[in-house]
Amino acid sequence: MLKTISKIGNSQGLIFDSALLDLAGLRVGDQVNITVSPGGSMVITPIRKAPPLAAVQATIAKTLDDYQDTLKKLA
Template identity: 65%
Template structure:
């Protein structure tokens, strides 16, 4: 895929269309890690925030409670 660097205010930028954003599973406001390799390649890697332990535990308890009958049948 080829993109053109465009002027955005006093900076430069690359416009990502909706299809590219969907493929990368990113949205406006998401953070990305930018890596510049020795040959000049620029790699953008989405940063997906880790879930905090309390939220994970709460979500797990809710899902276990919601699916208790299913888990019982599977055991």
């Protein structure tokens, strides 16, 4: 996708249309990390919050319960 750097106030920036944001799973206000590789390539990586500990524990408990027989055979 070809984009043009635009003047925004006293700065420059890229404007991402809603289709591009949807593809990347981003919304206005999300934080991203930008890294610059040798040669000038930029990589924009969304910063995702980790799920709450309770949700992780619930998923582990459900998995252990669902696969209890299989896990016993593997032990």
